[in-house]
Amino acid sequence: MGPGISRYSDINAEPLQNKQIYEKFEDHTRPVREMKVTSEEMDRARVPRERRDYCAHLWLGYLKCKREWFPELSRCDGVLHDYKHCNVDDIKHNMMEYERTKRLMARERKAMAESMAED
Numbered sequence: 001m002g003p004g005i006s007r008y009s010d011i012n013a014e015p016l017q018n019k020q021i022y023e024k025f026e027d028h029t030r031p032v033r034e035m036k037v038t039s040e041e042m043d044r045a046r047v048p049r050e051r052r053d054y055c056a057h058l059w060l061g062y063l064k065c066k067r068e069w070f071p072e073l074s075r076c077d078g079v080l081h082d083y084k085h086c087n088v089d090d091i092k093h094n095m096m097e098y099e100r101t102k103r104l105m106a107r108e109r110k111a112m113a114e115s116m117a118e119d
Contacts, residue, residue, distance in 0.1 A: 025100070025101050025104045025105070033054060033093070035054065035056065035057075036056075036057040037056050037057045037060060039052075041060070042056055042060075045060050045063060047059060047060065047063075053087070053090060054086070054090045054093075055083055055086035055087050055090055058079070058082050058083040058086050059083055061079050061082075061083075062076060062079045062080050062083050065079045
């Protein structure tokens with residue numbers, strides 16, 4: 001058996017696609033991460049859907065650099081590096097938010113189980 005088959009999986013314990021769970025455990029004391037480009041700007045630049053994330057402004061900078069320095073794309077390595085670094089940071093941020101939400105869900109389930117046991 002592979003690890004995907006033999007692992008225990010409880011779909012109710014996973015906050016993957018359920019936005020209501022993230023809203024329930026949202027922390028309003030943290031700073032809000034806002035997009036630095038609008039969807040109209042991304043439409044005009046024809047940014048693909050998979051690039052429309054928090055780091056889209058850096059992707060637009062890379063596209064601009066590619067247009068300006070076309071034959072010598074090695075001059076855009078720094079801009080591309082900044083985009084990739086931002087992308088890795090965004091993935092880490094999303095993973096930490098996911099783990100935080102899962103931890104809060106487990107804490108809530110444990111508190112509910114303890115209160116049910118006391119009754």
